[in-house]
Amino acid sequence: MPSPRPTTADPASAPAPSRRRWLALAAPVFALMIVGLDATILTVALPTLANELSATTTELQWFTDAYTLPFAGLLLPFGALGDRIGRRKVLLGGLLLFGVGSLMVMGVDSSEGLIISRVVMGAGAAAITPLALAIVPLMFPAAERGKAMAITTAGFALGVPLGPLAGGWLLDNYWWGSIFLINVPVVVLAIAGILLFVPETKAANAKRLDLIGAVLSITGVTAFVYAVIEIPNAGWNDPAVLLPGVGGIVLLITLVTWLRKATAPLVDLDFFRNKRFTWASIAVSNVMFILFGVLFVVPQFFQQVQGKDAFSTGLHLLPLILALVVAARLGGRIAERSGPKAVITVGMIMWTIGLLILAGVDTDTDFTTTGSALALMGAALGFTMPTTLDMILSSLPEEHVGAGSALANSMRQIGASIGVAVLGSTLNALYRNGVDPDVPAQLPAEAQDAIRDNVAAAAKAADKLPAPQGGTLLESAQDAFVSGMSAVALICAALAALTTILVIAFLPARDKQPAPPKTADAPTAA
Numbered sequence: 001m002p003s004p005r006p007t008t009a010d011p012a013s014a015p016a017p018s019r020r021r022w023l024a025l026a027a028p029v030f031a032l033m034i035v036g037l038d039a040t041i042l043t044v045a046l047p048t049l050a051n052e053l054s055a056t057t058t059e060l061q062w063f064t065d066a067y068t069l070p071f072a073g074l075l076l077p078f079g080a081l082g083d084r085i086g087r088r089k090v091l092l093g094g095l096l097l098f099g100v101g102s103l104m105v106m107g108v109d110s111s112e113g114l115i116i117s118r119v120v121m122g123a124g125a126a127a128i129t130p131l132a133l134a135i136v137p138l139m140f141p142a143a144e145r146g147k148a149m150a151i152t153t154a155g156f157a158l159g160v161p162l163g164p165l166a167g168g169w170l171l172d173n174y175w176w177g178s179i180f181l182i183n184v185p186v187v188v189l190a191i192a193g194i195l196l197f198v199p200e201t202k203a204a205n206a207k208r209l210d211l212i213g214a215v216l217s218i219t220g221v222t223a224f225v226y227a228v229i230e231i232p233n234a235g236w237n238d239p240a241v242l243l244p245g246v247g248g249i250v251l252l253i254t255l256v257t258w259l260r261k262a263t264a265p266l267v268d269l270d271f272f273r274n275k276r277f278t279w280a281s282i283a284v285s286n287v288m289f290i291l292f293g294v295l296f297v298v299p300q301f302f303q304q305v306q307g308k309d310a311f312s313t314g315l316h317l318l319p320l321i322l323a324l325v326v327a328a329r330l331g332g333r334i335a336e337r338s339g340p341k342a343v344i345t346v347g348m349i350m351w352t353i354g355l356l357i358l359a360g361v362d363t364d365t366d367f368t369t370t371g372s373a374l375a376l377m378g379a380a381l382g383f384t385m386p387t388t389l390d391m392i393l394s395s396l397p398e399e400h401v402g403a404g405s406a407l408a409n410s411m412r413q414i415g416a417s418i419g420v421a422v423l424g425s426t427l428n429a430l431y432r433n434g435v436d437p438d439v440p441a442q443l444p445a446e447a448q449d450a451i452r453d454n455v456a457a458a459a460k461a462a463d464k465l466p467a468p469q470g471g472t473l474l475e476s477a478q479d480a481f482v483s484g485m486s487a488v489a490l491i492c493a494a495l496a497a498l499t500t501i502l503v504i505a506f507l508p509a510r511d512k513q514p515a516p517p518k519t520a521d522a523p524t525a526a
Contacts, residue, residue: 021144024197024198028155028198030193032132032133034186035128036159036162039125041179042067044167053114059111061428064292068122068413069122069417071122071126074127075409076410077218081209095190102187126413133152135198158321164313168315217410221252225248225418229417231245271396280388280392280395286499289492291416293423296420305481320377325382327379328385329382341508343387344383345500348384354377358373361482363482427481431454438477
């Protein structure tokens with residue numbers, strides 16, 4: 001079957017026939033689901049990778065941040081490129097890149113190799129996310145657009161917590177690389193759906209691509225987030241941190257100055273004049289900071305402290321997943337009656353309560369307490385993520401939906417990257433301080449360093465030591481980890497409480513339709 005014929009964007013063009021556009025919706029939903037899933041599927045694999053690849057805690061952080069870093073840095077250029085040359089083209093390119101990165105793990109036998117493959121996947125995700133979100137409202141008439149966007153954003157939101165569940169099952173039954181190879185058939189299905197059903201769209205009066213803005217965006221975001229990740233390892237004064245940190249800030253300030261003066265900027269900063277766009281973007285960025293921090297520490301707690309296997313860890317995250325599904329559906333109904341502000345406010349309060357419960361978890365806490373905290377956080381995610389994403393997209397004029405959604409998603413991924421960096425480093429520092437006094441002096445220096453690096457190494461060493469000494473070491477390591485996890489939960493709870501206050505104070509209570517653009521961008525006839 002031939003792909004849809006591209007035609008000139010025309011405001012009067014009718015959307016595709018009903019059956020065809022709902023079939024077409026499956027492609028971006030699949031694409032966004034694997035992006036969300038791959039952002040978190042690694043969480044249950046961290047203890048396995050620490051053993052299989054002899055990875056340090058810093059390398060474990062980089063396994064996550066190697067994905068989110070290019071994701072954040074390339075979102076703006078890819079979103080603007082899609083508006084200019086065609087959203088369907090860039091989306092297909094992103095899916096191909098994502099598939100290639102997933103296949104690269106077949107040749108990986110080191111931490112460095114996995115980090116490289118994750119960079120490639122992150123670059124693909126940067127093209128997939130803004131364009132998949134951009135094409136959906138252009139395929140549907142106004143009466144169906146809300147339902148279509150709810151399904152699309154729920155696809156991404158569902159992929160995030162499904163990652164640990166799918167990853168746990170695969171790790172218990174197959175080679176660790178299978179958690180990435182699972183992406184390949186989904187990528188193939190998404191590409192087939194796009195080629196068969198999704199029409200091409202682009203901005204009606206596309207301007208030239210802002211290459212200067214693109215370079216400043218990529219280098220500035222990448223340098224700044226890299227510095228944040230490396231601060232705990234090298235210290236503030238180390239040139240390896242200071243130079244990219246200061247350089248990244250300077251580049252980002254230069255980017256803002258350039259965007260204000262450029263005749264055809266990479267992204268229009270006037271988006272921030274819309275309070276719905278601004279405060280919904282800030283709220284979802286903070287949610288991503290919290291979510292990725294929680295998913296970095298909780299699976300390790302289940303496996304390294306409470307002795308669960310990978311699949312059991314995924315099952316223990318089911319309260320979060322089930323609560324997310326229920327809350328996402330319920331949140332949409334509440335938003336129709338009471339407005340999205342009420343839903344987001346309730347969600348942020350639930351984040352705060354769930355995180356405070358998590359902060360009180362100890363090494364021998366039963367699952368009733370931990371599961372309750374996860375259920376509250378899952379419901380909070382279901383209330384906050386789909387609702388904020390819908391507010392962001394509905395605030396954008398159609399001709400700039402690619403660049404605008406890329407800007408919001410860039411903020412979101414920066415939040416995720418910094419969340420893993422800051423919270424992972426907090427966990428690492430408190431763990432080291434807690435376990436250090438009980439590290440046996442008679443062990444080789446390499447073994448002592450490994451014990452100070454993660455609980456898995458401490459457990460290995462404890463098995464080889466005499467019973468009293470080994471038991472003391474293992475108990476010290478587990479207590480130190482839980483102390484770090486509690487600190488992470490408290491930091492996240494404070495951020496959730498602050499976000500609640502900001503949402504109440506500044507987020508508009510009711511949606512207002514965005515001002516109509518001078519030239520509309522309609523979907524191409526299929």
